[in-house]
Amino acid sequence: MGAAMTPETIPGTLGPWATLRLGWRNLRRNRRRTWITATTVALAVLLVQAAMSLLIGIEQQSFNNLINYQTGHAKLYAAGYFENRDELPLEHALTDLSALEETVLSVGGVAAATPRIVFSAQLSNGVDQIACLGVGIDVTGSDTDVFRIPQTVVEGQYLRPSEEGLLLGSGLAELFGVSLGDWLTVLAKTQAGAYEAIDLEIVGVVGTGNPLIDQNSFLLPLEMARYILDMESGATELALRFATTANESATLQRLQGTFAESQEVEVKGWRDMEEDFMSLVKLKRVGQGIFLAIFVVLAVVGITNTILMAAFERTTEIGMMMAMGLRNAGIRRLFLAEGALTGLIGAAVGSVVGVAIIAYFAVQGIDISAMYGDMDIGYPVKDTIYPGMNVAVIVGSWLLTGVLAAIASLYPAARASRMQPVEALRHV
């Protein structure tokens, strides 16, 4: 027999692997209870991952929608325009478009540029008159290099150069009760402040999923917009698309650096333009995050009960371990390990099922038109949404659940470790 060791040299606890191994085997003592607890956690994690993936997918589709149909990746404005953008001030127009285009296209990461004129107008079918946005676009080619409007034409056709016609948002068309070939009167203030009216034929209807366009906008050739607004040249903005391989923020920084000294031009990224929407997105993320966290916490609280029961059932065993010299910390670690393992197993099951479901819908999409119809869900998305698979969310929710499960086991573990060995051994 070996000589007894001195107390100063002993750990008095099991090592991490031995603790995990014993914890794992203890979980298998009452498999049905373990699985019931783990299943609750699995369902919570599944819901969290599904909801987060849906949110990520909707956000990404919303961002793509904004970039493809409304903002591009960035825009150049004449100085003073952006701060007064709600008034659509025509007096702050870009003038030397060719030189600006040449400059921006020389910036690394910028793939295309197109001028646009955005102006406030009244549209009338002779009966109703609605205030909306007119957007003059370069239909000779450059607008389609930046925006993806042609793909959204649901009726009729895309604009042709110098066409005396317009593309009408699908919501506006419905509101007016008009269709292809009908004529609408456009009434707008010229750059000089005089009123100008012109009749234009509806050549196409666009449905982008973006309420600003579908419900409030019409598009017309740039030359026609200039004619109505009495602008000889220029545009209210120069919209830019970045190369698919370009780093968005780095490209924007380069652009802003290029015009840093300019007194005439300012550069804004699409997130700056949509700061209200981005604030809303952040708010929704926080709201949903809190809701989901509460859900997980409720599920994980079940682990507290399970570990309490396990500790109660094994009171004598705890006393025996204490008699053999297992310190209170060792008892705590053992039950924390059991709680964490239950959480991790449940979360792993939830993640596997969750990933399978998310992967399926990420490919097939979820048709929301049946659920919501034309109802505004707060995001500029259309018909079908595709959940976004995010590894950080999957792994993060898995690990977080393990941590929460361990935290949920703190109380029963501490309770078990506070037992007096003699009392524990006496337990029947």
Place this chain on the structure above:
Amino acid sequence: MTIAARLTDVHKTYLAGSVTVPALKGINLEIDDGAFLSIAGPSGSGKTTVLNLLGALDTPSTGTIQIGGRTTEGLSPTTLADFRNTHLGFIFQTFNLIPVLTVRENVEFPLQLQGMSDKAERKTRVDAILGEVGLGDLAERRPLELSGGQQQRVAVARALVKGPTLVLADEPTANLDSGTAGEIMALMQSMNAKHGTTFVFSTHDPLVMKHATRLVRLRDGRIESDERVNGGRHDA
């Protein structure tokens, strides 16, 4: 002769609701190193209380306890745990093996608590003690796959594997038939003789008492008699 444990004027009282119940009323006892001592007495005489105090599982109301020359008075729970870990072995009436561990792992458990990180050394120690208790070929079984006698053999091996100063056994044969009880007592005796480990066990079974070399009888919390038996040396 070295003293393995000493109880000096030990009193122990318990609170049962608002009533104070005296369990021990002034116990004085010296246990020599290498003793094979039986504490006998009827239920409620204080046998288990003495064992709990000797095992540093409980503290006396008054009086002092020394084990291996060290007093247990005023030690923190962690220090007491470490003390039990290094100096004491326990054998329980209901075996108290960990059912999810194999025989080998149960016996290995105290060595892990001592931080013996060398797996090969642990295996050598466990194999050796399992061989001594006659369970070398059952090392990979789980406790529930063993008979009561075999489980108690595992408990004996677990108590001895770390080379304790003192092994405490609270009615170690109470859950065994008389034949198996005799085998367990014979095993403990042989371990006592071979390793010189001090054994203190409680019982009220005369057949078990006859294995002891010293018999201390308790009654109502006091030592009624303390005698040398079976040719054993009288330590008191």
